[in-house]
Amino acid sequence: xxxxxxxxxxxxxxxxxxxxxxxxxxxxxxxxxxxxxxxxxxxxxxxxxxxxxxxxxxxxxxxxxxxxxxxxxxxxxxxxxxxxxxxxxxxxxxxxxxxxxxxxxxxxxxxxxxxxxxxxxxxxxxxxxxxxxxxxxxxxxxxxxxxxxxxxxxxxxxxxxxxxxxxxxxxxxx
Amino acid sequence: xxxxxxxxxxxxxxxxxxxxxxxxxxxxxxxxxxxxxxxxxxxxxxxxxxxxxxxxxxxxxxxxxxxxxxxxxxxxxxxxxxxxxxxxxxxxxxxxxxxxxxxxxxxxxxxxxxxxxxxxxxxxxxxxxxxxxxxxxxxxxxxxxxxxxx
Numbered sequence: 001x002x003x004x005x006x007x008x009x010x011x012x013x014x015x016x017x018x019x020x021x022x023x024x025x026x027x028x029x030x031x032x033x034x035x036x037x038x039x040x041x042x043x044x045x046x047x048x049x050x051x052x053x054x055x056x057x058x059x060x061x062x063x064x065x066x067x068x069x070x071x072x073x074x075x076x077x078x079x080x081x082x083x084x085x086x087x088x089x090x091x092x093x094x095x096x097x098x099x100x101x102x103x104x105x106x107x108x109x110x111x112x113x114x115x116x117x118x119x120x121x122x123x124x125x126x127x128x129x130x131x132x133x134x135x136x137x138x139x140x141x142x143x144x145x146x147x148x149x150x151x152x153x154x155x156x157x158x159x160x161x162x163x164x165x166x167x168x169x170x171x172x173x174x
Numbered sequence: 175x176x177x178x179x180x181x182x183x184x185x186x187x188x189x190x191x192x193x194x195x196x197x198x199x200x201x202x203x204x205x206x207x208x209x210x211x212x213x214x215x216x217x218x219x220x221x222x223x224x225x226x227x228x229x230x231x232x233x234x235x236x237x238x239x240x241x242x243x244x245x246x247x248x249x250x251x252x253x254x255x256x257x258x259x260x261x262x263x264x265x266x267x268x269x270x271x272x273x274x275x276x277x278x279x280x281x282x283x284x285x286x287x288x289x290x291x292x293x294x295x296x297x298x299x300x301x302x303x304x305x306x307x308x309x310x311x312x313x314x315x316x317x318x319x320x321x322x323x324x
Contacts (some may be wrong), residue, residue, distance in 0.1 A: 013310035
């Protein structure tokens with residue numbers, strides 16, 4: 001027995017259909033920019049393709065040193081915890097969510113800058129997602145947040161189970 | 175390179191490798207015998223898990239036509255494997271039914287190339303193996319990828 005982890009740096013291939021990708025790339029060295037455009041890279045994915053278990057995408061890229069993302073998950077009904085604990089994640093250039101999806105803990109413990117957080121939150125609002133967790137850098141945690149995004153409820157932090165650092169914002173639109 | 179043929183055992187048979195040296199002489203290798211040199215496998219069907227547990231060889235190259243591969247734990251903790259190739263003559267080899275922990279904890283496994291379409295169970299398939307190069311050009315479907323590359 002030894003304690004090494006994978007040094008995989010790139011997603012090696014396309015997976016048109018994934019059932020239960022929980023922790024699939026967790027703690028791999030997938031770094032830099034991740035372009036996760038499901039309608040293109042997952043051409044046969046269906047709205048229920050991420051199924052199986054309670055949290056089929058939990059920690060799928062967890063703890064990977066990803067620094068920026070572009071994603072279109074409009075065919076994924078819940079991408080729960082997909083990027084959980086990607087603490088180097090600061091930038092997002094494109095965000096598309098499935099309408100009404102659940103993105104609980106998707107970006108917990110990330111460190112998005114203001115522009116990127118705006119893209120994600122606006123996309124989430126447009127799609128009327130049921131829940132979104134997003135970690136933002138401290139510079140963007142200001143009093144204008146509610147008015148800027150029209151959130152009816154903004155909570156800080158979460159329970160101890162997810163080891164939240166205090167930078168997370170839980171967004172709910174009622 | 176030696177040609178190593180894996181015979182599909184029944185429950186009552188002993189696992190056995192049929193190999194040939196460079197002069198064409200048959201050499202029988204028992205399941206747990208270490209072969210510390212590159213080998214290739216021409217397989218019809220692999221049905222037994224734990225087939226290569228802690229096997230001591232550096233390169234595994236599956237060149238046979240294996241219509242069915244059920245190999246949970248088959249290469250688990252193989253300490254000297256550095257490369258694994260599923261390639262060549264792959265006409266009937268398009269499915270891994272159970273790849274759970276198949277290459278888990280192979281401490282020197284750096285390169286894997288798998289040309290197949292369907293992976294039914296990839297749970298912990300490469301768990302804690304230091305993969306740096308992985309090619310899966312023909313994957314179409316993966317079910318159960320938990321911890322697959324973790």
